[in-house]
Amino acid sequence: MMQRRPRSRADVGHVVAGLSSFAFTSWVSATVWACPSCPVGRTARQQVLDQEFETNLMIALLPFLVVGLVSRWAERIGSRSRAPESQEGRR
């Protein structure tokens, strides 16, 4: 049976140092690549707001609005045509 060597303080230190450097590297690379407020990101957001935002928003909204109206129409038609009251009324 193998005996496990007790971990020394140096081993624990290596693990902590490794994890810390991994976390730091991940944070730095995420900060660099995600670019939430770098000049490129700020420029893109500003251009979205400046370049016909309302018109573009209406273009994006239009198909959803049409489908919403059709859904509303289907709800009304489907609730009206086969009501149980009318079925009973025919008997």
Place this chain on the structure above:
Amino acid sequence: MSTARHRGPLLAAGILLGTGMGGFVDGIVLHQILQWHNMLSSVRPPIDLVSMKYNMIWDGLFHALTWATTAIGLAKLWRAGKRPDVPWSTRTFVGSLLMGWGLFNAIEGVVDHQVLGVHHVRPGSGELAWDLGFIASGLVMLAAGWAAVRAGREDTTPRGGFAELRAPPAPAQS
């Protein structure tokens, strides 16, 4: 057994959920994985980082609208499920899902691709063929959904309509 005849709430929920499901397939597969069909790619071709981010923001707004449509559809489905007069029909629901997806693709294809020309399915050579194929796929789904919804007219069992079959037998009276 009671019969349920008001299909409208289930139809409305299915159409909205179909639009949402179709919109997410569009956004995930076409916009993000394949990098086609970006929201304003004909107005602002994504050929540099700022333009790519510009289109990415508009794609995000498209996803936000898709999410809102799905949420409204889910709320309507929940409410429909509580009503005893709404038939819990698989054919009606699946048909309305297909109708919603197909209708959205057809409308989006005609308005955004052909009339306004703000983007195309796959920009570049042969974009008209891709655009027409997109509209055709929408019309096929719409027709298939319509057929399924029509077939579902015969379904009249409400949600939980089989509950009496699952219930344990009543104890014998002495």
